[in-house]
Amino acid sequence: MRGRRRLGRPFGWLWAAYAVSAYGSGLGFGAFPLIAVLVLHAGPAEVSALSAVGPAVGALIAVPLAPWVEFRHKRPVMIGMDLARCAAMATIPVGYALGRLTWVQLLVVSVVVAAAKIAFNAASGAFLKALVRPDDLLVANARFESTNWSSIAVGPPLGGAAIGLFGPVVTVIADAFSYLLSALCLTAIGGREEAPRPRGQAPRAEEAARRTTGEAVPSATGDAASRTTAEAVPRTTAKAVPQATGDAATRPPGEPAP
Numbered sequence: 001m002r003g004r005r006r007l008g009r010p011f012g013w014l015w016a017a018y019a020v021s022a023y024g025s026g027l028g029f030g031a032f033p034l035i036a037v038l039v040l041h042a043g044p045a046e047v048s049a050l051s052a053v054g055p056a057v058g059a060l061i062a063v064p065l066a067p068w069v070e071f072r073h074k075r076p077v078m079i080g081m082d083l084a085r086c087a088a089m090a091t092i093p094v095g096y097a098l099g100r101l102t103w104v105q106l107l108v109v110s111v112v113v114a115a116a117k118i119a120f121n122a123a124s125g126a127f128l129k130a131l132v133r134p135d136d137l138l139v140a141n142a143r144f145e146s147t148n149w150s151s152i153a154v155g156p157p158l159g160g161a162a163i164g165l166f167g168p169v170v171t172v173i174a175d176a177f178s179y180l181l182s183a184l185c186l187t188a189i190g191g192r193e194e195a196p197r198p199r200g201q202a203p204r205a206e207e208a209a210r211r212t213t214g215e216a217v218p219s220a221t222g223d224a225a226s227r228t229t230a231e232a233v234p235r236t237t238a239k240a241v242p243q244a245t246g247d248a249a250t251r252p253p254g255e256p257a258p
Contacts, residue, residue, distance in 0.1 A: 007140055010131045010189045017185035018124055019147045021082065024178025025117060026155010028089070031168040031175070032106055038168065039096065040103050054107055058114025065119045074127035075186055081120040082183035088112040089176035093169050131189075
């Protein structure tokens, strides 16, 4: 029986960072609406907008982040997104302690966290390819996906229990701490990351395909030219045969051929 495949220490730290970040997001999933209701006494429309508008706007903001992530070192991007989420979440207990917490602040934090999460996931997927061998990529992705779906299934119930025991503000603090812990795990990976490709340069796989295509073009062109010449000869002969036959049929008997 084969044992569990080992993917190396760097992958272990990356996986730990991803798991802590994912479970932290699940933990704070239900905290914002409860803070809006219990602390800010928000109405149904405000709570609905907080749940829907924040992630939607965050997704729109994340669209221009995609090219930015593509041409940057992935690990610093992930650490930056973790620290951005940690700082944004930390403003909520600070605002609550100072009596300055507002619904707009919750909305802004929701947008920042949603956009940073999308950028983090995009960078982690690209960084994963640099850490494991191609034949281990399927196993590594399977572990990431199992972590993602388990955090979606288990995170919100754990967050609800934490909110019931400690309150929504303390749960948000725990969520912020999870992002800080994720950044520390990424820092522990160490090593030098491969330099990202410059802007305007095609990916390596695309360049290889283009070189292969370029090498095949002259051969294909030559074959096409040969085929055209070869096909033209029978067509010329075929046209000449009926003409010759027709001339022979219309010539009077005994008249010599031209």
